[in-house]
Amino acid sequence: QNIDWDEICNELSELEVIRDRTQLSKLSQDYYHFSPILQPLLQDKTADLVVRPVNEAEVLKVAKVCVQYKIPLTVRGAGTGNYGQCVPLEGGIILDLSKMNKINWIKTGLTSVEPGVKLAAFDKQAREQGWELRMVPSTYRTATIGGFIGGGSGGIGSINYGQLRDRGNLQAVRVVTLEDEPQVLELRGDDVQKVNHAYGTNGIITALEIPLAPAYPWAELIVTFDDFMSSARFGQALGNSDGIINKLICICASPIPSYFAAFREVIPEGKHCALLIIAEPSLEPFQDLVREFNGEVCYQKSSKEANKGTTVIEYTWNHTTLHARSVDPSLTYLQALFPLDPDLKLIEHCYHHFGDEVMLHLEFLRTQGQMLPAALQVVRFTTEERLNEIIRYHEDKGILIFNPHTYILEDGGMKTINLEQLEFKKQVDPHGLLNPGKMRAWLEQ
Ligand code: FAD
CATH class of the missing domain: 3.30.465.10 (Uridine Diphospho-n-acetylenolpyruvylglucosamine Reductase; domain 3)
Structure with a gap:
Protein backbone atom coordinates (compact mmCIF):
# COMPACT_ATOMS: atom_id res chain seq x y z
CA GLN A 1 0.00 0.00 0.00
CA ASN A 2 1.17 3.53 -0.76
CA ILE A 3 1.59 5.61 2.34
CA ASP A 4 2.95 9.13 2.10
CA TRP A 5 5.31 9.11 5.09
CA ASP A 6 5.95 12.86 4.86
CA GLU A 7 2.24 13.38 5.34
CA ILE A 8 2.22 10.99 8.33
CA CYS A 9 5.16 12.86 9.88
CA ASN A 10 3.21 16.09 9.42
CA GLU A 11 0.22 14.58 11.21
CA LEU A 12 2.50 13.57 14.07
CA SER A 13 4.64 16.70 14.07
CA GLU A 14 4.09 17.40 17.78
CA LEU A 15 5.48 13.98 18.75
CA GLU A 16 9.01 12.54 18.72
CA VAL A 17 9.33 10.76 15.37
CA ILE A 18 12.42 8.86 14.13
CA ARG A 19 13.12 8.33 10.42
CA ASP A 20 16.88 7.72 10.46
CA ARG A 21 17.47 4.31 8.71
CA THR A 22 20.05 3.06 11.20
CA GLN A 23 17.80 3.88 14.14
CA LEU A 24 14.80 2.33 12.37
CA SER A 25 16.60 -0.99 11.85
CA LYS A 26 17.89 -1.02 15.41
CA LEU A 27 14.46 -0.33 16.89
CA SER A 28 12.85 -3.00 14.67
CA GLN A 29 14.92 -5.82 16.21
CA ASP A 30 14.91 -7.89 19.36
CA TYR A 31 16.80 -11.00 20.54
CA TYR A 32 15.23 -13.46 18.05
CA HIS A 33 18.76 -14.22 16.85
CA PHE A 34 19.08 -16.72 19.74
CA SER A 35 17.14 -18.92 17.28
CA PRO A 36 18.82 -20.11 14.06
CA ILE A 37 15.29 -20.70 12.70
CA LEU A 38 14.03 -17.15 13.31
CA GLN A 39 17.27 -15.42 12.28
CA PRO A 40 16.78 -15.62 8.48
CA LEU A 41 13.02 -14.98 8.75
CA LEU A 42 13.24 -11.70 10.66
CA GLN A 43 16.59 -10.07 9.99
CA ASP A 44 15.34 -7.81 7.16
CA LYS A 45 12.09 -6.62 8.72
CA THR A 46 12.14 -2.88 9.36
CA ALA A 47 9.58 -0.27 10.35
CA ASP A 48 8.97 2.88 8.29
CA LEU A 49 8.76 5.17 11.33
CA VAL A 50 9.37 5.01 15.06
CA VAL A 51 7.19 7.20 17.27
CA ARG A 52 7.96 7.85 20.94
CA PRO A 53 4.91 9.12 22.81
CA VAL A 54 5.30 10.56 26.30
CA ASN A 55 1.72 10.11 27.51
CA GLU A 56 -1.59 8.38 26.79
CA ALA A 57 -2.96 11.35 24.81
CA GLU A 58 -0.04 11.01 22.38
CA VAL A 59 -0.66 7.24 22.09
CA LEU A 60 -4.29 7.99 21.17
CA LYS A 61 -3.10 10.44 18.54
CA VAL A 62 -0.85 7.77 16.93
CA ALA A 63 -3.69 5.21 17.12
CA LYS A 64 -6.01 7.62 15.27
CA VAL A 65 -3.45 8.24 12.51
CA CYS A 66 -2.81 4.49 12.12
CA VAL A 67 -6.54 3.77 11.78
CA GLN A 68 -7.09 6.65 9.37
CA TYR A 69 -4.23 5.60 7.06
CA LYS A 70 -4.43 1.83 7.80
CA ILE A 71 -0.83 1.69 9.02
CA PRO A 72 0.44 -1.42 10.87
CA LEU A 73 1.51 -0.56 14.43
CA THR A 74 3.88 -2.62 16.56
CA VAL A 75 4.44 -1.72 20.22
CA ARG A 76 7.94 -1.82 21.65
CA GLY A 77 9.18 -1.65 25.24
CA ALA A 78 12.94 -2.27 25.42
CA GLY A 79 13.03 -4.85 22.60
CA THR A 80 14.56 -7.66 24.68
CA GLY A 81 12.00 -10.29 23.62
CA ASN A 82 13.39 -13.55 22.24
CA TYR A 83 10.90 -14.50 19.54
CA GLY A 84 10.68 -11.40 17.34
CA GLN A 85 7.61 -10.30 19.32
CA CYS A 86 8.22 -6.64 18.51
CA VAL A 87 9.67 -7.10 15.01
CA PRO A 88 7.31 -5.37 12.53
CA LEU A 89 6.56 -8.10 9.96
CA GLU A 90 4.69 -5.66 7.71
CA GLY A 91 6.65 -2.47 8.40
CA GLY A 92 4.61 0.56 9.46
CA ILE A 93 5.04 2.33 12.79
CA ILE A 94 6.94 1.12 15.84
CA LEU A 95 5.42 2.70 18.94
CA ASP A 96 8.32 2.91 21.38
CA LEU A 97 6.88 3.36 24.88
CA SER A 98 10.19 3.72 26.72
CA LYS A 99 9.49 7.39 27.49
CA MET A 100 6.21 6.61 29.25
CA ASN A 101 8.06 5.70 32.41
CA LYS A 102 6.23 7.26 35.34
CA ALA A 215 11.21 -7.12 49.81
CA TYR A 216 13.83 -9.05 51.81
CA PRO A 217 17.57 -8.45 51.99
CA TRP A 218 18.52 -11.01 49.33
CA ALA A 219 21.90 -12.80 49.39
CA GLU A 220 23.28 -14.36 46.20
CA LEU A 221 25.04 -17.72 46.31
CA ILE A 222 26.54 -20.40 44.08
CA VAL A 223 26.70 -24.00 45.32
CA THR A 224 28.60 -26.70 43.41
CA PHE A 225 28.02 -30.47 43.21
CA ASP A 226 30.03 -33.42 41.91
CA ASP A 227 27.11 -35.01 40.11
CA PHE A 228 24.23 -33.46 38.25
CA MET A 229 21.38 -35.35 39.88
CA SER A 230 22.51 -34.19 43.35
CA SER A 231 22.29 -30.59 42.14
CA ALA A 232 18.81 -31.18 40.66
CA ARG A 233 17.58 -32.93 43.84
CA PHE A 234 19.04 -30.15 45.95
CA GLY A 235 17.11 -27.60 43.82
CA GLN A 236 13.90 -29.54 44.31
CA ALA A 237 14.46 -29.89 48.07
CA LEU A 238 15.15 -26.17 48.39
CA GLY A 239 11.98 -25.35 46.46
CA ASN A 240 10.04 -27.61 48.80
CA SER A 241 11.63 -26.16 51.96
CA ASP A 242 8.76 -23.91 52.94
CA GLY A 243 10.71 -22.43 55.85
CA ILE A 244 13.63 -21.19 53.72
CA ILE A 245 12.76 -17.95 51.97
CA ASN A 246 14.28 -17.80 48.50
CA LYS A 247 13.50 -16.35 45.09
CA LEU A 248 15.77 -18.06 42.58
CA ILE A 249 16.74 -21.73 42.11
CA CYS A 250 18.70 -22.20 38.89
CA ILE A 251 20.56 -25.47 38.27
CA CYS A 252 23.18 -25.76 35.51
CA ALA A 253 24.71 -29.04 34.35
CA SER A 254 28.38 -29.09 33.43
CA PRO A 255 29.71 -27.78 31.02
CA ILE A 256 27.28 -24.81 31.21
CA PRO A 257 29.14 -23.13 34.13
CA SER A 258 32.28 -23.05 31.97
CA TYR A 259 30.49 -20.47 29.76
CA PHE A 260 30.19 -18.03 32.71
CA ALA A 261 33.28 -15.83 32.25
CA ALA A 262 32.70 -13.93 35.53
CA PHE A 263 32.60 -17.18 37.56
CA ARG A 264 35.36 -19.12 35.80
CA GLU A 265 37.71 -18.67 38.78
CA VAL A 266 34.92 -19.50 41.23
CA ILE A 267 33.25 -22.65 39.86
CA PRO A 268 35.74 -25.54 39.55
CA GLU A 269 35.88 -27.20 36.13
CA GLY A 270 33.53 -30.14 35.64
CA LYS A 271 31.23 -29.20 38.54
CA HIS A 272 27.48 -28.74 38.30
CA CYS A 273 26.10 -25.68 40.02
CA ALA A 274 23.11 -24.02 41.63
CA LEU A 275 22.71 -20.22 41.29
CA LEU A 276 20.55 -19.04 44.16
CA ILE A 277 18.96 -16.05 45.84
CA ILE A 278 18.17 -16.60 49.53
CA ALA A 279 16.73 -14.21 52.12
CA GLU A 280 19.54 -13.35 54.56
CA PRO A 281 17.57 -14.44 57.66
CA SER A 282 17.23 -17.91 56.03
CA LEU A 283 20.95 -18.46 55.41
CA GLU A 284 21.48 -20.61 58.52
CA PRO A 285 18.89 -23.31 57.71
CA PHE A 286 19.98 -23.04 54.09
CA GLN A 287 23.54 -24.09 55.07
CA ASP A 288 22.12 -27.24 56.68
CA LEU A 289 20.35 -28.15 53.43
CA VAL A 290 23.57 -27.64 51.45
CA ARG A 291 25.35 -30.01 53.86
CA GLU A 292 22.62 -32.63 53.50
CA PHE A 293 23.20 -32.75 49.72
CA ASN A 294 27.02 -32.60 49.90
CA GLY A 295 27.10 -29.27 48.12
CA GLU A 296 29.82 -26.68 48.48
CA VAL A 297 29.17 -22.94 48.66
CA CYS A 298 31.80 -21.40 46.35
CA TYR A 299 30.39 -17.87 46.08
CA GLN A 300 28.37 -15.65 48.38
CA LYS A 301 27.38 -12.00 48.14
CA SER A 302 25.46 -10.16 50.84
CA SER A 303 22.37 -8.18 49.90
CA LYS A 304 24.36 -4.95 50.15
CA GLU A 305 27.11 -6.20 47.79
CA ALA A 306 24.58 -7.82 45.45
CA ASN A 307 23.34 -4.40 44.39
CA LYS A 308 26.72 -3.64 42.85
CA GLY A 309 28.62 -5.27 39.97
CA THR A 310 28.09 -8.88 38.95
CA THR A 311 24.75 -10.41 39.90
CA VAL A 312 23.88 -14.12 39.61
CA ILE A 313 20.53 -13.03 38.13
CA GLU A 314 22.29 -12.21 34.87
CA TYR A 315 23.49 -15.84 34.56
CA THR A 316 20.05 -17.42 34.99
CA TRP A 317 16.88 -17.85 32.92
CA ASN A 318 17.68 -16.82 29.36
CA HIS A 319 20.92 -15.12 30.35
CA THR A 320 22.34 -18.64 30.67
CA THR A 321 21.74 -19.04 26.92
CA LEU A 322 23.24 -15.60 26.25
CA HIS A 323 26.51 -16.50 28.00
CA ALA A 324 26.70 -19.91 26.32
CA ARG A 325 26.16 -18.27 22.91
CA SER A 326 28.78 -15.62 23.60
CA VAL A 327 31.33 -18.46 23.79
CA ASP A 328 29.81 -20.60 21.03
CA PRO A 329 27.29 -18.77 18.76
CA SER A 330 26.15 -22.05 17.20
CA LEU A 331 24.38 -22.95 20.47
CA THR A 332 20.66 -22.38 20.81
CA TYR A 333 17.99 -23.31 23.37
CA LEU A 334 14.62 -24.77 24.28
CA GLN A 335 12.04 -23.86 26.93
CA ALA A 336 10.31 -26.67 28.77
CA LEU A 337 8.13 -27.48 31.76
CA PHE A 338 8.59 -30.91 33.31
CA PRO A 339 5.55 -32.65 34.83
CA LEU A 340 5.31 -33.43 38.54
CA ASP A 341 7.98 -36.07 39.12
CA PRO A 342 8.99 -36.41 42.79
CA ASP A 343 12.02 -38.59 41.95
CA LEU A 344 13.09 -36.44 38.96
CA LYS A 345 13.21 -39.61 36.83
CA LEU A 346 12.38 -37.75 33.59
CA ILE A 347 15.12 -35.22 34.19
CA GLU A 348 17.57 -38.02 34.90
CA HIS A 349 16.46 -39.78 31.72
CA CYS A 350 16.87 -36.64 29.56
CA TYR A 351 20.24 -35.89 31.12
CA HIS A 352 21.61 -39.30 30.10
CA HIS A 353 19.66 -39.62 26.84
CA PHE A 354 20.85 -36.39 25.21
CA GLY A 355 24.21 -36.00 26.96
CA ASP A 356 26.11 -32.98 25.68
CA GLU A 357 23.67 -32.24 22.84
CA VAL A 358 20.95 -30.88 25.16
CA MET A 359 22.66 -29.46 28.26
CA LEU A 360 20.29 -29.23 31.19
CA HIS A 361 19.55 -25.86 32.75
CA LEU A 362 16.67 -26.03 35.24
CA GLU A 363 14.66 -23.17 36.75
CA PHE A 364 12.35 -24.27 39.55
CA LEU A 365 9.03 -22.44 39.71
CA ARG A 366 5.59 -22.68 41.22
CA THR A 367 2.64 -23.26 38.93
CA GLN A 368 -0.95 -24.21 39.72
CA GLY A 369 -0.03 -24.78 43.35
CA GLN A 370 2.89 -27.11 42.62
CA MET A 371 6.64 -26.61 42.56
CA LEU A 372 7.98 -27.91 39.22
CA PRO A 373 11.23 -27.80 37.25
CA ALA A 374 11.10 -25.66 34.14
CA ALA A 375 14.11 -25.80 31.83
CA LEU A 376 15.91 -23.62 29.31
CA GLN A 377 18.14 -26.31 27.88
CA VAL A 378 21.22 -25.20 25.94
CA VAL A 379 21.15 -27.08 22.64
CA ARG A 380 23.96 -27.87 20.18
CA PHE A 381 22.20 -26.97 16.96
CA THR A 382 22.78 -29.09 13.86
CA THR A 383 19.65 -28.97 11.66
CA GLU A 384 16.04 -27.83 11.95
CA GLU A 385 14.95 -31.48 11.51
CA ARG A 386 17.06 -32.58 14.47
CA LEU A 387 15.78 -29.67 16.58
CA ASN A 388 12.19 -30.71 15.84
CA GLU A 389 13.06 -34.32 16.64
CA ILE A 390 14.41 -33.23 20.04
CA ILE A 391 11.22 -31.22 20.67
CA ARG A 392 9.03 -34.21 19.72
CA TYR A 393 11.04 -36.54 21.96
CA HIS A 394 10.33 -34.28 24.95
CA GLU A 395 6.65 -33.87 24.07
CA ASP A 396 6.19 -37.65 23.70
CA LYS A 397 7.45 -38.00 27.27
CA GLY A 398 4.87 -35.50 28.57
CA ILE A 399 7.29 -32.56 28.85
CA LEU A 400 5.68 -29.28 27.72
CA ILE A 401 7.82 -27.40 25.19
CA PHE A 402 7.26 -23.64 24.79
CA ASN A 403 8.91 -23.44 21.40
CA PRO A 404 11.19 -20.38 21.22
CA HIS A 405 11.77 -20.89 17.48
CA THR A 406 8.49 -19.34 16.28
CA TYR A 407 7.17 -15.77 16.31
CA ILE A 408 3.55 -16.97 16.27
CA LEU A 409 1.91 -16.27 19.63
CA GLU A 410 0.04 -19.55 19.98
CA ASP A 411 2.80 -21.83 18.61
CA GLY A 412 5.32 -20.66 21.19
CA GLY A 413 2.93 -20.77 24.11
CA MET A 414 0.14 -23.11 25.12
CA LYS A 415 -0.44 -24.21 21.45
CA THR A 416 -4.14 -23.51 21.73
CA ILE A 417 -6.15 -20.69 20.20
CA ASN A 418 -7.06 -18.17 22.91
CA LEU A 419 -10.65 -17.34 21.98
CA GLU A 420 -10.88 -14.58 24.57
CA GLN A 421 -7.87 -12.77 23.06
CA LEU A 422 -9.19 -13.30 19.52
CA GLU A 423 -12.64 -11.89 20.42
CA PHE A 424 -10.99 -8.89 22.05
CA LYS A 425 -8.88 -8.31 18.94
CA LYS A 426 -12.00 -8.36 16.76
CA GLN A 427 -13.49 -5.69 19.01
CA VAL A 428 -10.52 -3.35 19.48
CA ASP A 429 -8.47 -3.88 16.28
CA PRO A 430 -11.06 -4.60 13.55
CA HIS A 431 -8.62 -3.64 10.78
CA GLY A 432 -5.92 -6.02 12.06
CA LEU A 433 -3.29 -3.29 12.36
CA LEU A 434 -1.71 -4.29 15.66
CA ASN A 435 1.51 -6.34 15.30
CA PRO A 436 0.16 -8.12 12.18
CA GLY A 437 1.22 -11.69 11.44
CA LYS A 438 1.73 -12.81 15.05
CA MET A 439 -1.70 -14.13 16.13
CA ARG A 440 -2.58 -17.39 14.36
CA ALA A 441 -6.24 -17.26 15.42
CA TRP A 442 -6.66 -13.92 13.59
CA LEU A 443 -4.79 -15.10 10.49
CA GLU A 444 -6.89 -18.26 10.19
CA GLN A 445 -10.36 -16.91 10.94
P1 FAD B 1 9.63 -5.95 24.23
O1 FAD B 1 10.57 -6.99 23.73
O2 FAD B 1 9.84 -4.56 23.76
O3 FAD B 1 8.12 -6.38 23.93
C1 FAD B 1 7.68 -7.68 24.19
C2 FAD B 1 6.29 -7.85 23.57
O4 FAD B 1 5.34 -7.09 24.30
C3 FAD B 1 6.17 -7.38 22.13
O5 FAD B 1 5.29 -8.20 21.43
C4 FAD B 1 5.56 -5.98 22.25
O6 FAD B 1 4.82 -5.65 21.09
C5 FAD B 1 4.68 -6.16 23.46
N1 FAD B 1 4.52 -4.93 24.22
C6 FAD B 1 5.50 -4.16 24.77
N2 FAD B 1 4.97 -3.12 25.42
C7 FAD B 1 3.62 -3.23 25.29
C8 FAD B 1 2.52 -2.44 25.73
N3 FAD B 1 2.70 -1.35 26.45
N4 FAD B 1 1.27 -2.82 25.37
C9 FAD B 1 1.06 -3.94 24.63
N5 FAD B 1 2.07 -4.73 24.20
C10 FAD B 1 3.33 -4.38 24.53
N6 FAD B 1 11.55 -13.30 29.62
C11 FAD B 1 10.99 -13.82 30.74
O7 FAD B 1 9.76 -13.87 30.85
N7 FAD B 1 11.78 -14.27 31.77
C12 FAD B 1 13.13 -14.21 31.72
O8 FAD B 1 13.81 -14.54 32.68
C13 FAD B 1 13.75 -13.71 30.52
N8 FAD B 1 15.10 -13.67 30.40
C14 FAD B 1 15.65 -13.17 29.23
C15 FAD B 1 17.06 -13.14 29.09
C16 FAD B 1 17.64 -12.67 27.92
C17 FAD B 1 19.13 -12.65 27.78
C18 FAD B 1 16.81 -12.19 26.88
C19 FAD B 1 17.42 -11.63 25.62
C20 FAD B 1 15.43 -12.21 27.01
C21 FAD B 1 14.83 -12.69 28.19
N9 FAD B 1 13.44 -12.70 28.36
C22 FAD B 1 12.88 -13.24 29.49
C23 FAD B 1 12.57 -12.09 27.36
C24 FAD B 1 12.37 -10.56 27.60
O9 FAD B 1 13.58 -9.97 28.01
C25 FAD B 1 11.36 -10.26 28.69
O10 FAD B 1 10.15 -10.90 28.44
C26 FAD B 1 11.14 -8.75 28.87
O11 FAD B 1 10.32 -8.56 29.98
C27 FAD B 1 10.53 -8.06 27.69
O12 FAD B 1 10.44 -6.66 27.98
P2 FAD B 1 10.74 -5.58 26.87
O13 FAD B 1 10.45 -4.24 27.47
O14 FAD B 1 12.08 -5.76 26.28
O15 FAD B 1 9.61 -5.96 25.83
Missing part, protein backbone atom coordinates in the same frame (compact mmCIF):
# COMPACT_ATOMS: atom_id res chain seq x y z
CA ILE A 103 5.48 5.37 38.53
CA ASN A 104 1.99 6.67 39.35
CA TRP A 105 1.84 5.36 42.92
CA ILE A 106 3.08 2.62 45.25
CA LYS A 107 0.75 1.51 48.06
CA THR A 108 0.80 -1.48 50.40
CA GLY A 109 1.37 -4.45 48.06
CA LEU A 110 0.18 -2.72 44.90
CA THR A 111 1.49 -0.24 42.34
CA SER A 112 0.30 1.70 39.30
CA VAL A 113 2.88 2.37 36.59
CA GLU A 114 3.20 3.47 32.99
CA PRO A 115 4.36 0.68 30.64
CA GLY A 116 7.86 2.04 29.93
CA VAL A 117 9.05 1.81 33.56
CA LYS A 118 12.14 -0.38 33.73
CA LEU A 119 11.86 -3.29 36.16
CA ALA A 120 15.11 -2.63 38.03
CA ALA A 121 14.37 1.09 38.30
CA PHE A 122 10.97 0.27 39.75
CA ASP A 123 12.37 -2.16 42.34
CA LYS A 124 14.99 0.36 43.46
CA GLN A 125 12.27 2.83 44.32
CA ALA A 126 9.73 0.34 45.71
CA ARG A 127 12.29 -1.25 48.06
CA GLU A 128 12.55 2.06 49.91
CA GLN A 129 8.96 1.33 50.98
CA GLY A 130 9.63 -2.39 51.65
CA TRP A 131 8.13 -3.74 48.41
CA GLU A 132 9.36 -5.18 45.11
CA LEU A 133 7.97 -6.81 41.95
CA ARG A 134 6.79 -10.38 42.51
CA MET A 135 8.85 -11.63 39.56
CA VAL A 136 11.30 -10.16 37.06
CA PRO A 137 13.01 -11.57 33.96
CA SER A 138 16.80 -11.81 33.97
CA THR A 139 16.71 -8.75 31.64
CA TYR A 140 15.31 -6.73 34.57
CA ARG A 141 17.88 -3.93 34.18
CA THR A 142 16.72 -2.99 30.67
CA ALA A 143 13.27 -4.54 30.14
CA THR A 144 10.06 -2.57 30.70
CA ILE A 145 7.02 -3.58 32.74
CA GLY A 146 4.73 -3.24 29.69
CA GLY A 147 7.03 -5.46 27.61
CA PHE A 148 7.26 -8.06 30.38
CA ILE A 149 3.45 -8.29 30.47
CA GLY A 150 3.17 -8.16 26.67
CA GLY A 151 5.82 -10.74 25.85
CA GLY A 152 7.36 -12.31 28.96
CA SER A 153 6.29 -15.19 31.17
CA GLY A 154 8.06 -15.19 34.53
CA GLY A 155 11.48 -15.33 36.09
CA ILE A 156 13.23 -14.54 39.36
CA GLY A 157 10.44 -14.75 41.96
CA SER A 158 8.35 -17.31 40.01
CA ILE A 159 9.40 -19.91 42.59
CA ASN A 160 7.08 -18.06 45.00
CA TYR A 161 4.42 -16.40 42.86
CA GLY A 162 4.04 -18.55 39.74
CA GLN A 163 3.99 -16.90 36.35
CA LEU A 164 2.56 -13.71 34.91
CA ARG A 165 -0.42 -15.61 33.51
CA ASP A 166 -1.51 -16.74 36.99
CA ARG A 167 -4.61 -15.00 38.30
CA GLY A 168 -3.65 -12.22 40.69
CA ASN A 169 -0.27 -11.30 39.21
CA LEU A 170 -1.75 -8.49 37.10
CA GLN A 171 -4.55 -6.46 38.63
CA ALA A 172 -5.64 -3.96 35.97
CA VAL A 173 -4.58 -2.36 32.70
CA ARG A 174 -5.54 0.64 30.62
CA VAL A 175 -5.58 -0.13 26.91
CA VAL A 176 -5.73 2.15 23.85
CA THR A 177 -7.75 0.58 21.03
CA LEU A 178 -7.46 0.83 17.24
CA GLU A 179 -11.18 1.04 16.57
CA ASP A 180 -12.48 3.52 13.99
CA GLU A 181 -12.66 5.92 16.93
CA PRO A 182 -9.74 4.85 19.16
CA GLN A 183 -10.55 4.97 22.87
CA VAL A 184 -9.11 3.99 26.25
CA LEU A 185 -10.54 0.93 28.04
CA GLU A 186 -9.85 -0.19 31.58
CA LEU A 187 -9.68 -3.95 32.17
CA ARG A 188 -9.73 -5.32 35.72
CA GLY A 189 -9.66 -8.77 37.33
CA ASP A 190 -10.00 -11.71 34.94
CA ASP A 191 -10.53 -9.31 32.03
CA VAL A 192 -6.78 -8.47 32.07
CA GLN A 193 -6.18 -11.90 30.50
CA LYS A 194 -7.56 -10.48 27.24
CA VAL A 195 -4.27 -8.60 26.72
CA ASN A 196 -1.88 -10.43 29.07
CA HIS A 197 0.94 -12.00 26.99
CA ALA A 198 -0.73 -11.08 23.66
CA TYR A 199 2.41 -9.57 22.04
CA GLY A 200 0.57 -6.23 21.69
CA THR A 201 -1.72 -7.75 19.04
CA ASN A 202 -4.93 -6.53 20.64
CA GLY A 203 -4.33 -3.24 22.41
CA ILE A 204 -1.69 -0.77 23.54
CA ILE A 205 -1.23 -0.94 27.31
CA THR A 206 -0.78 2.58 28.69
CA ALA A 207 -0.95 1.87 32.45
CA LEU A 208 -0.79 -1.19 34.69
CA GLU A 209 -1.71 -2.04 38.27
CA ILE A 210 0.63 -4.72 39.54
CA PRO A 211 0.58 -6.55 42.90
CA LEU A 212 3.90 -6.49 44.77
CA ALA A 213 5.85 -8.76 47.11
CA PRO A 214 7.54 -7.90 50.42
